[in-house]
Amino acid sequence: MALQLLLAGISYAREPVSAVRYPVKITPEMLLGKKLFFEPLLSENRKTSCASCHLFSHGGSYPQAKTPMHNGNKSRYNSPSIFNLSQNYPLGWEGQLISMQEQMHSLVAKQAKMGLNWDNIENRLRQQPAYDAQFSRLYPEGITRETITQALVTYQLALTTPSAFDDFLQGDENAISEDAKLGYELFKRYGCASCHQGQKIGGNLLQKIGVIEPYAYDPDDSSHASLGRYNTTENEADIQVFRVPSLRNVAETPPYFHDGSVSTLEEVVTLMARHQLGREIPASDIDLIVAFLQSLSGSPHPTLMP
Structure with a gap:
C-alpha cells in the first residue's frame, strides 16, 4: 500500500485527468x-x-x-x-x-x-x-x-464544479482520502482512464458499450435508446455506440447509463469492467474506485447557483 500511495503522488502534470476551475469572472x-x-x-x-x-x-x-x-x-x-x-x-x-x-x-x-x-x-x-x-x-x-x-x-x-480531487491534482495531498488516492491509481491501472480522461474525465469520445463482452439490449424497445448512435447514422457499426459520459459529480447523479438502468456506482464499475475490459474486479478494488469517484463531486460558483 505504501508503494501505491507513493505512486499516487507522482507527476501531476502527466496525469490523464486535469483540474477544472471556476470562471475567472462572473459576467x-x-x-x-x-x-x-x-x-x-x-x-x-x-x-x-x-x-x-x-x-x-x-x-x-x-x-x-x-x-x-x-x-x-x-x-x-x-x-x-x-x-x-x-x-x-x-x-x-x-x-x-x-x-x-x-x-x-x-x-x-x-x-x-x-x-x-x-x-x-x-x-x-x-x-x-x-x-x-x-x-x-x-x-x-x-x-x-x-x-x-x-x-x-x-x-x-460557466457551470464548472471544482472538487476535492482537483485540489489533490494541484498538490494538496490531504484533499482526498487515502482510499480515494488508491482508487485513482486503480482507475488508471485497470484502463478506465483510456475513455474517461481530460478535464471532464470523459465526455469527449464515442465508444461502443460492450467492447469485450456484449451488452444485452432489447431491439424491440420502442424508444430505440439501446441502439445509440445508430439512431443518428443508421450505420450498423454504430449500434450501441454512445458518447462516453463525464464522471464529474457522478456520485450525485444516479441512475446511470444511457437508459438509467443502474442505480449504484458499485454496479456501474462492475459492469464497465466486465463489458469494456473483460475483467472481474475484486470487491475491495471496486470500493476504492468508488471512493475516487466520490471525490469528484463539486458545485458551481455560488453566484451561479439557484
Whole structure:
C-alpha cells in the first residue's frame, strides 16, 4: 500500500485527468443566462424550465431513468448533467451535436422538451420589460433567438464544479482520502482512464458499450435508446455506440447509463469492467474506485447557483 500511495503522488502534470476551475469572472451575460435557465416562461405550460430536467440538487441531472417532457411523455435517454460542458465534444448520448448552440436550437425545433418554438419564446420575453431592458443593455439587437441562445450557453459553460480531487491534482495531498488516492491509481491501472480522461474525465469520445463482452439490449424497445448512435447514422457499426459520459459529480447523479438502468456506482464499475475490459474486479478494488469517484463531486460558483 505504501508503494501505491507513493505512486499516487507522482507527476501531476502527466496525469490523464486535469483540474477544472471556476470562471475567472462572473459576467452580466452569465447572470442573464442564469435567469433564463430557471425561467418557466420558456415553456408552453409556463411551469417547466431548463432547470426542471437538470436539478442542481442532483448534480445537474435528473433523478429518474428518463426525463419527462412538457407533455408528460418520457425522453429517449437518461438526462446527463448540465455541469462541466465546456470541453464535452460531441454532445448528446448519440454524439449527434457539435455545439451547445446546435443542441439548443435542436431542442427548440423539436418542441419536445418545452413545447414552444423560437417565435413564441422571443415574443414572451419581449413582453417582459425587465428582460427587454436587460437584453438591450447586453446586445444591440435586443431579444432574438441568437441572443437568448448566447446568454444561456454562456451561463451553462460557466457551470464548472471544482472538487476535492482537483485540489489533490494541484498538490494538496490531504484533499482526498487515502482510499480515494488508491482508487485513482486503480482507475488508471485497470484502463478506465483510456475513455474517461481530460478535464471532464470523459465526455469527449464515442465508444461502443460492450467492447469485450456484449451488452444485452432489447431491439424491440420502442424508444430505440439501446441502439445509440445508430439512431443518428443508421450505420450498423454504430449500434450501441454512445458518447462516453463525464464522471464529474457522478456520485450525485444516479441512475446511470444511457437508459438509467443502474442505480449504484458499485454496479456501474462492475459492469464497465466486465463489458469494456473483460475483467472481474475484486470487491475491495471496486470500493476504492468508488471512493475516487466520490471525490469528484463539486458545485458551481455560488453566484451561479439557484
